[in-house]
Amino acid sequence: MKKIYDLLFPFLLVALVSVNAFSQSNNTVSGNIKSTINNENIAAVSIIVKGTGTGTYTDDKGNFKLSGIKKFPATLVISSVGFAPKEVLVTSNSSSVSVVLDPTSALAQDVVVAASRLPERILESPVTIERVSSTAIRNSPALSYYDIVGTLKGVDIITSSLNFKTPSTRGFNGSGNLRLNQLVDGMDNQAPGLNFPVGSMIGPTDLDVDNMELLGGASSALYGPGGMNGTLLINSKNPFKYQGLSAQVKEGVMHIGDNARSASAYNDVSMRYARALSEKFAFKFGVQYIQAKDWVAQDYSNFNRGNNPATGKTIPGSRTDDPNYQGVNVYGDETSLDIRKPPSTGDPGTPFLQGVVAASPNPQQFAAILAPYLTNGAINVSRTGYKEADIIDPTTKNLRFSGAIHYKITPSVESSLSANWGSGTTVYTGSDRYSLRDFKMAQYKLEFRHKNWFLRGYTTQEDAGKSFNATATSQLFNEGWKRSFNPANAAGSWYPQYAAVFATGAATTYQTAFVAAKGAGQTDQQAAATAQGVMLANTAAYHSAARTYADQGRPEPGTPQFTKIFDSVAARSISNGGGLFVDKSALYMTEGQYNLTDKVKFAEVLVGASFKRYVLNSGGTIFADTAGRIGINEVGASFLISKRFFKDVLKLTASTRYDKNENFKGRFTPRFSAVITVAKDNNLRLSYQTAYRFPSTQNQWINLVIGGGIRLIGGLPQLRDFYNFKGNPVYTVESVQAFAASGNPALLKQQTFGEYKPESATSYEIGYKTLVGGKLLLDAYAYYTKYENFIGRTTALQSSNGTIPGLLNYKIYSVSVNSTEKVNTQGWGLSAEYLLPNNFSINANAYSDEIKNVPANFITYYNTPKYRANVGLANSGFLYKKRVGFALQYRFQDAYYYENDFGAGNVPAFHTLDAQINFKMPAIKTMIKLGATNLTNHYYTTAFGNPNIGGLYYVALAYNVF
Structure with a gap:
């Protein structure tokens, strides 16, 4: 922390020096702003004294008061999204101004910042960018602003549960995507330990989001490591601009026709309040609570991992x-053993069929009868598992608080102290299915902002609460009610019981059939062959009887016995033999940026710097931190220059960023772009972009056992040393399999590990955007990206006892490594938005991404459909006094193959239709909305092993949201 404060202090000093007495006069102008439609007051209208930084906003009644005007006459610039701007001349102190604004098309007039960190019209952006306004959020049928992102061009959404959704762009989709930066008011909302973005669980409420900007493609040059495939900026509302009380109640029903859940309620209540107590001081706070019975993951396919x-x-x-x-x-059926193996003192936890034979009154005869089972290959048997609905609380809950205090140190320097806090219960798919119970995360930020610079420092504090790993907990639960094998009580253990009943059933069938065959006149040899055939034909019955017997006493879900045992396992940490993962990791970040344009004059110039520190604290349940917390430091610096040529026909921008992580070499990431104005409102864009990401905290330091006894370890050499890869070498899977089949140790091949490096990408993009007649906005792009040092995993096998024969009973490691192969991706996207008469509008987009030149047997985790499309139709106001509105949104997604540490398999194609119709009551500032997501209730899934998602039908009552 001291390092952070040391870095923060100089910037704080600059901000305080900037105060210089707040020397403004008492000249004041007040007024009211209305719309020509129904003469309604307009809130959040910007009023700025032309040529200065002095300004204010209208309140929720359309009124404003502006002080600090240095001299008269003065020109007020009045502007608001969706209205034509006006300039009004005021000539004297205490003037009262009444202004009426005319609605106008805002198509392509939005100003974005994400594309180059400089304000610019979206039409002139040097790279592909999408923007979602608060108006679009209000009018969308989607449940939340996060869902709206999934309708944008180039975007995919992976849904792990109702309240856990991950947006991705340009491939490599997955829960907790590490290749897309997500910044909420400038704060990285990725959990520092668990590595997934939590923007849907903490952060601003739906009522407090001002806008979102999505930058597709490589963006590390602007936003630092992690932006391999894009950056999503979520910006909340400023309390000086958006004031008053807003509230929304959304009640719905879901699980209609669901074979895993009965129909149940969806509850969503949110509130926001903001007030400017003076021209200098304003505050806001918001709260949102969501509760529902979640979707259920119910893929019961037989999976061979x-x-x-x-x-x-x-x-x-x-x-x-x-x-x-x-x-x-x-879950729990991952425990699997071969019951035919003989007892082994080297592995006392393994039960064996020969043990039953040896303990019988006539072992020789018993062995002869069971010979086909003892010699003809493995008889693998898994423990009886539990469905997800049996072990994971189906109730999703999410409580969010956010608040901020804003203070204008001078008319041009605004400070803010803000906090976002969230707690929830939901389900997440990572290397396993994780039940996140009482998960908490908080972010606290202090920021100073000027039109030319900003400085912010923030921290992210994470607490995994009572969260547990579904597989590990279920396996241990099975051991809790009956051990798989207990040397001290073999007769009371699951596998010996199973093996005994299986062997007895087979022998009894054989003997009965033998006697019958002899009675029919067959010779001993003939009768033995007949009996063996009858015995083998009834093998399934022996397995069924064996499982029924071994499962005696198996607790049923929902019973007190089940709950007592399961909760005791789920409450113990993984490091103490339970399923609970402890994570109280933290992130500390300081960054600043300065726009030097006013000083250098000849071009737009930006410089920036940052310092980041991760502190990993899992108590040995996720990371290799049993000896204490692990710290990881990163520093970065950036530079950007932009210049217009030939009377603004050509705009060139160059930027670069340098970042250094203490565990890796430093990296430069340059970016070059050009925007060519072919004609008015017709712009061609070209860009060369580079990006990279340091291996995540889990990529570096994870130390976790998942299903099947596989141990995930990070790629740093310290972990390989900890597991003695030098003294007890690890071998490739193929070579160990060849050794096991032949017994020839010469076939063994050691697994080698090169230098662990950041992943990098180089991308080329071309795009064209045009506005036709002020009514039709068209955008198209195509890109080609090359990836190097691709971060993935390789499987290595290690002897259980350090000897070559011990490889027949190996340990499995999944190690984070770089691929030596290069992977290429390419794609394109098209979009159109058309404003029709009478407030109707239509939008459509289609896009495609695909991976090329994939080496054989290389796991890409690309997880991306080749084709997707969205079509929307909406009206913002028609029929009775133009108070009725509606929106329809259709989405199609192609089938694709999904790869993940949890599993791999096909994800079918699907299509959905969302819809809403609303009615506005301006006199009481109220809107009622009737809506549905997945209106047709066609159940679909977005990733292998994730839940099926059905229709959700709701009615919403909102106050002061328009």
Whole structure:
């Protein structure tokens, strides 16, 4: 922390020096702003004294009061999104101004910042960018602003649960995407330890979001490491501009026709209040609470995960016909053993079929009868698992608080102290399905902002609460009610019981059939062959009987016995033999930026710097931090220059950024772009962009056992040293399999590890944007990206006891590594937005992404459909006094193959239709909305192993939102 304060102090000093007595006069102008439509007051209108930084906004009644005018006459510049701007001349102190604004098309007039960190019209952006306004949020049928992002060109959404959604762009989708920066009011909203973005769980409420800007493509040059495929900026409302009380109640119903849940309620209540107590001081606070029964992951396909779930496959079979059945969304059945193996003192936890034979009254005869089972390959048997609905609380809850205090130190320097806090219960898909219970995260920020510079410092504090790993907890739960094998009580253990009943059933069938065959006149040899055939034909029955017997006493979900045992396991940390993962990691960040344009004159110039520190604290449950917290420091600096040529026909921009992580070499990421104005409102854009990401905190330091006993470890050499890869080498999967089949140790091949590096990308993009007749906005882009040092995982096998024979009973490691191969991706996107008469509008987009030149057996985790499309139709006001509005939004997504540490498989194509109709009551500032997401209730899933999503139908009552 001291380093942060040391960096922060010089900037604070600059801000305080800027105060210089706040020397403004008492000249004051007040007034009111109305719309020509129905003569309604307009809130949040900007009023600025032309040529100065002095300004204010109208309140929720359309009134304003502006002080600090140095001299008269003065010109007021009055502007608001959706209205034509006006200039009004005031000539004397205490003037009262009444202004009426005319509605106008705002198409392509939006000003964006994300594209180059400089304000510019979206039409002139040097790269592909999308913007969502507060008006679009209000009129959308989507449940939240996060869902709206999924309708933008180039965007995919992965839904792990009702309240956990991850947007991605340009491929490599997944829960907790690490290649897309997400910044909320400038703060990175990625959980520092768990590594997933939590913008849908904490941050501003729906009522407090001013706008969102999505920058597709490489953006590390502007926003630092992580922006491989894009950056999403979410900006909340300033309390000086947006004042008053706003509230919304949204009640709905979901799970209609759901075979895993009965129909249940959806509850969403939110409120925002903001007030400017003076021209210098304003505050705001907001709260939102969501509660519902969540969607259920219910893929019960038989999944063979092998040595790596990302290369696993679904196979035929179910619990009734496969003794080794392991369901995708069934947990606890990952415990699997071969019951035919003989006892081994080296592995006392393994039960064996030969142990039953040896303990029988006539072992030789018993062995002869069971010979086909003892010698003809493995008989793998899995423990009986539990469905997700049995072990994970279906109730999703999310409580969010946000607040801020703003103080204008001078008319041009505004300070703010803000906080976002959220707590929730939901489900997340990562390397496993995780039940996030009482998860908490908070962000606190101090910021100073001037039109030419800003300085901010913030911290992110994470607490995983009572969250647990579904697989590990279920496996341990099974061990809690009955051990798989207990040397001190073999007869009371699950696998010995299973093996005994299986062997007894097979032997009994054999003997009965043998006697019958002899009675029919067959010879001993003939009778033995007949009996063996009958025995083998009834193998499924022995497995069924064995499982029924071994499962005696198995707790049923919902019973006191089940709850007592399961909760005790879920409450113990992973490091103490439970399923609870502890995570109280933190992030500390300081950054600043200065616009030197006013000083250098000849071009627009920006400089910036940042310092970041992660503090990992999982108590050994996620990271290799049993000996204490792990710190990771990063520093960065950036430079941008932009210049217009040939009477603004050509705009060139160049930028670069340098970042250094203490565990990796420093990296430069340059970017060059050109915008060519072909004709008025017709712009061609070209860009060369580079990006990279340092391996995430988990990529670096994870140390976690997942399903199948696979241990995930980070890519830093310290972890390989900890597991003695030098003294007890690890080998490739293929070579160990070849050794096991042949017994020839010469076939073994050691797994090697090169230098662990940041992942990098180089991208080329061309785009064209045009506004036709002020009514039709067209945008198109195409890109090509090359990836190097691709961060993935490789599986390595290690002897259980340090000897070559010990490789027959190996340990499995999944190690984070860089690929030596280069991977290329390419794609395109088209969009159109057309303003029709009488407030109707239509929009459509289509886009495609695909990966090229993928090496054989290389796991890309690309997880991206080739084709997607969105079509929307809306009206902001028609029929009775133009108070009725509606919106329809259709989405299509192509089928694709999904790879993840949790599993891999096909995701079917789907299409959805969202809709809403609303009625406005301006006299009481109220709007009522009737809406639905997935109106047709066509259930679909967005990723392998994730839940099926059905329709949600709601009615919303909102106050002071328009």
